[in-house]
Amino acid sequence: MNPTTAPAPTASAVSARNLIKTYGTGDTEVHALKNVSIDFAVGAFTAIMGPSGSGKSTLMHTLAGLDTVDSGEIVVGNQTITGMSDNQLTKLRRQRIGFIFQSFNLVPTLTAHQNIVLPLELAGTRPDEAWLKEIVGILGLGDRLSHKPHQLSGGQQQRVAVARALLTRPDVVFADEPTGALDSATGAEVLSLLRRSAREMGQTIIMVTHDPNAASYADRVVLLDDGALHGELLDPTPQTVLNALSQLGVA
Template sequence: MTSTFTSPPGGAPASAVPAVVAEGVSKVYGSGDAAVHALRGVGVAFARGAFTAIMGPSGSGKSTLMHCLAGLDTVSGGRIVLGDAEITAMGDRQLTMLRRDRVGFVFQAFNLLPTLTAEQNILLPLDLAGRKVDRSWFDQVVDVVGLRDRLKHRPNELSGGQQQRVACARALVARPDVIFADEPTGNLDSRSGAEVLGFLRASVREMGRTIVMVTHDPVAASYADRVVFLRDGSITSEIVGPTPDAVLDRLKSLGA
């Protein structure tokens, strides 16, 4: 998708306390001559209360890094710490609990249940976890996402941008430590993409959330506080306070 989102002004400083940290993380698929080194000793920290984008050429390891940070994939070496929990030392059941209680996800595909209303989709994580709904927090999330008048609508009655904002609200409602967004605007037109990015930015500025987003789009990345660049499984550089032009120039230098 070629985007024409409007870039926002620079954001506020975030807390210096990391929400998630990778230390010497490697990921190898296969073995011997067929081994593919997706990550090579990656060390990076993501600040709490900040919006960070991960970028790089195709095959650079950006999605692999996100999946490892979120506990969706295992590492071959190194460690990942989310808050006070070393997730690389956890078993499957512990990881399932951590992802349910402390991590939110927004994917390129909206992953909404078609038979549920927007409100039911938003509250689904709490229902599955058997947790009581904090209605004041729910109302705050709904107001920030801007779908107050769409809560009774099912996904097929919503635009793509509205569906993705429902998915963002679903990720927020459980108050996770970190929200991981994997190409969240990839299936959206420019206007809808800008709406979703504006919402993600507002959730950081107004609600203190932490977001780590993989994107290929320099203008989408400019909504973040910081952009981390990968190439061939290693972090090469970063930009704080990114602009679309600065991000594009850095990607060109990486061969993206």
């Protein structure tokens, strides 16, 4: 495989240098990340891919401050998050990081509107109503804001999750298999929305996925295997992603 080398970004939403992460000891020791250094440009949509156990979820969790590294440095925006306390990380995630999960993670007793603004309420701040209206309009949720999750389709629930992630204008949105629980048509809709949020709103998206078709919506695909980087693809297509994964032994 001869993946394209991306030019160094002029500005990074997230940067990582020499990340090392190990789980277990002795015979059970697993090197989840092996000296990983990577940058994610502002306004770019990046997919992280690799075989099961390659370290892609570990990389996402450490970049988002959900897990720690043994050594190395992670910078989100202009803040170094490695070494932060739990309280500092919680505050940073509320203010500067958005999350989109495969399982939506909506509160079932709250309306769509209440779910969208929940992170801001937890942080003790009020939403920018003009920005909220713009996001809701882009995502086509205007007539669903009073509905509770059980009254929404899977695609509508994921759109609520996307709106919630974008509302705080975070430095970066992490998407963990965001279409894994959706049918192909609804998944394509959500992926198109993520791509639009990057291209039209300048949002930085970092997505973990196992699906070559989902990865093809990204600007760049980063390949991991056995805890180490194994190149990247620019302007990916499902076929080029499949070809690259086949070189990593992924069927």
